[in-house]
Amino acid sequence: MRRVKIYDTTLRDGTQAEYFSLSLADKIRIAEKLSQIGIHYIEGGWPGANPRDRDFFGEIRNYNLDSSLIAAFGSTHHKDRPPESDPVFQELLISQAPVVTIFGKSWNLHVKEVLRTTLERNLEIITHSLRYLKPHVQELFYDAEHFFDGFQADPEYALKTLEAALAGGADCLVLCETNGGALTSKVVEIIKAVQARFPEAPLGIHAHNDGEMGVANSLAAVELGVSQVQGTVNGFGERCGNANLCSIIPGIRLKLGLDCVSDDNLRRMSELSRFVYEIANISPNRYQPYVGRSAFAHKGGVHAAAVKLNPRAYEHIRPELVGNFRNFPVSDLSGKSNIFLLAQTLGLKPADHDAAVQAAAEKIRELTQNRHQLKEADILQTILSKVKELESQGYQFEEADGSLKLLVFASLGKGKDYFRMLSYRIVDQKVGDIEAPVPEATLRVRVGLNEVHTAALGTGPVDALYNALLKALIRFYPRLVEMRLEDYKVRVLPGATGSTAAKVRVFIESRDAHDRWGSVGVSHDIIEASWLALVDSINYKLYKDEHPSLGVAS
């Protein structure tokens, strides 16, 4: 089976994306993860251009990345200085990276206007740069910058630059679609021309996404036989980004059936994507192909029913192959079949639960027209109405499974009040510009027959309130010590008046040793919205611990 090697440039080209910045420690952690997932080459940076990148190459030598090779990136040597006396160029050797990738100019416009030299001199620079490095490195790649634009401007000259790179000893000619706007048909045509001229030369592809064709262009190149694909995790990169490896790697394995990373590592693709978003502190794109949280979400009732019968009906691959999962979000667009599936996961048994979902959904729709005929149908209808009503107030349950399940238990008459808030008060005071603010919360709650009154400080008002609440509850519910808040998100909903008066939605993700769950609260007051989400989070923890047989835990 033909093998395609992956060259990741998240740590170099990826960091050219606006809002995407990585510290040295971040870069080391991402390199480790890429290595664990079997990425063949990891480009660490441009040591001559960026001091932080220089540090990376020093530091990464302390790590064992057995399945990956580290690459250093750099330009051809300075037009007026030979390699030996070009300090930026020399950094490539100082980096001690086993792989070096040199980029050079393919486009006559760039040679003349940006590099400001002659076409002939550019060819010499390419050859000399590579020839100088060749004895010092394990593998040597040539990135032909703007190759596709260059070929369209002057095909003969663009091909000559590749000839110059081969003469310098390049192990792979990586054709770069730097400006990212080429059509797939054009990419195919030009790669074929290169292959006609250099039938023996190993080729690579480095595409960008400015025309939203980065993945298609990369996969088209692979179909034509290129052996190296450059890209970034989640497609981070300058402007609209680089070609997205989280889509390219599954494409190579699952669509083209070629060797690339192992099946086990392919199943870590969603993990890799989320890891990099997390480190960069960027909200994941939930619609991202293969790895996004919505990538296998079937919101339409008809689709959800069909997928339950046969996932191939509306899924191009099985989500588990890339470590993702199918989901059936709740929404007012969804048919009853989504609710049916939700009810099943909650241990309910709606009518005809042994029949196919479509038939059951039909049945429930029919039954709910006569609301008193069947209790389970009533319950589903009640849940649907309640969800709709709360959604109209700004709630969203798609990630707040904890809040949603509590709502379902309440509709079943199985809800439980573990505690009741009597009052809370937040005082947050700041004196002058220098002193830190002092947020304090006082809280009165009733737990059974006990009334508890606590006070606590925090780093902010919500933290103070959370601390006061835990202080009040922990002696009654000691297992709350197992709970951790993993994420706290605030979304401002559109308001009619000035924006500080708008409604906010707070979403909290919590976990313990066994489960993760989400909860949600909505209010004009951010403290109240946070309080509501905190209460749901704690109630869900207590409820699921008390009802292990319900199978409510995810």
Add this chain to the structure above:
Amino acid sequence: MRRVKIYDTTLRDGTQAEYFSLSLADKIRIAEKLSQIGIHYIEGGWPGANPRDRDFFGEIRNYNLDSSLIAAFGSTHHKDRPPESDPVFQELLISQAPVVTIFGKSWNLHVKEVLRTTLERNLEIITHSLRYLKPHVQELFYDAEHFFDGFQADPEYALKTLEAALAGGADCLVLCETNGGALTSKVVEIIKAVQARFPEAPLGIHAHNDGEMGVANSLAAVELGVSQVQGTVNGFGERCGNANLCSIIPGIRLKLGLDCVSDDNLRRMSELSRFVYEIANISPNRYQPYVGRSAFAHKGGVHAAAVKLNPRAYEHIRPELVGNFRNFPVSDLSGKSNIFLLAQTLGLKPADHDAAVQAAAEKIRELTQNRHQLKEADILQTILSKVKELESQGYQFEEADGSLKLLVFASLGKGKDYFRMLSYRIVDQKVGDIEAPVPEATLRVRVGLNEVHTAALGTGPVDALYNALLKALIRFYPRLVEMRLEDYKVRVLPGATGSTAAKVRVFIESRDAHDRWGSVGVSHDIIEASWLALVDSINYKLYKDEHPSLGVAS
């Protein structure tokens, strides 16, 4: 020039996206916008499946959408009921839409497992459905659902379904890549086979993005000659979304040079994209091709310098063609040339400002090695260091231009304190589950020689604080009445401990009649972070009004 017509399904297929919901009013507003931009067909919904969609067709008749035709979507008639007695099917006529699009099954798997009928009966249903509608509509389209999967499973049968649609009178056969995972090469191969069989039939393409190839597949189909492209604004849609019209339309106009929308309307593509994000209350994807805020952002110093010389160096199209703009974000990765451009926009005149930027950047780099030689270079260095320091605390200035400019004025020794906070105190109290919380702020500020002490309520604590601040300042600075807070965003930064203790970044967007500006604040305490952003927002308003000659307003 060959013409390609655009069929927008944002209002129908788009709303199948998780987290993307539109009210009836939203749908009307989007339809109006699509019409203004010259989109040829606007699919309003599936009137038989969704009561809200039925209302849409009733309401939209009150609007004059002169350049667009409204389309109603529906399935073929029920397998056991003729069109006349199928109530879902009848809704298509009730809708009075001038265009109707019927989808039918092309894939034998779907016919058998989902539709649950025979292959032969499916063909009859397709023909009968279309034939029944034909006399009642202006144009009649056939969506061949799962055509590409169907063709791969059984090419002869898939072609027969198209034949059945032509027999029923379909004006266009729209080939649907419903599961979204087909490679571009496969799409090309199959369209060629359809064209070989039906050389006269007008074809359309409806692609999804599950393999991240929705745009490439659509444009490949256009290159082969299809005359209709279906897609959605921003690529919203079930799972990973539909093919993105905001990339396809520029591709058709600027890459393929075909007739589609006018040049004037093409320049409204960025506006269209943001309008739909805004209505759906979804944060825009800033990396989105063509229309994203980062689509023409040149963060790397080398790229920024080259683009200043010749935009073609790193831009595949001129951003203004799609109503977008070039930007040079500030970041620690950026070379001095970005700061140089920033300084220019602030009315500074760094050394060699008449020379090319590259030369100037070189010069500044050289000068800043000797920090006391040139004052302007010092200032740039000071700004760079301050920005870096604040970024390490969690600040981001890429959208907070107001805060950034204030920082620059301060570095120039041109800052001004319009007021000074002496202390504030927030009290937010809630009693029981039912009563609304009562957030109250008290504030002491000094303005010149006056000390002002105010108190105010608000819908939430930040709103109360803002009200107290305006109350304190308005009699000294009456022009603050012109100011509006347009957006208020909270981002939780990753924290070492439990998440309610994490740092938050607050971003505020403000405007008056002339300008818009952003400001930012970071703290562990959300109230303090909001305070800092509010203060910057007000200071920037006061500063710019006082210094019209500085040209600081955007």
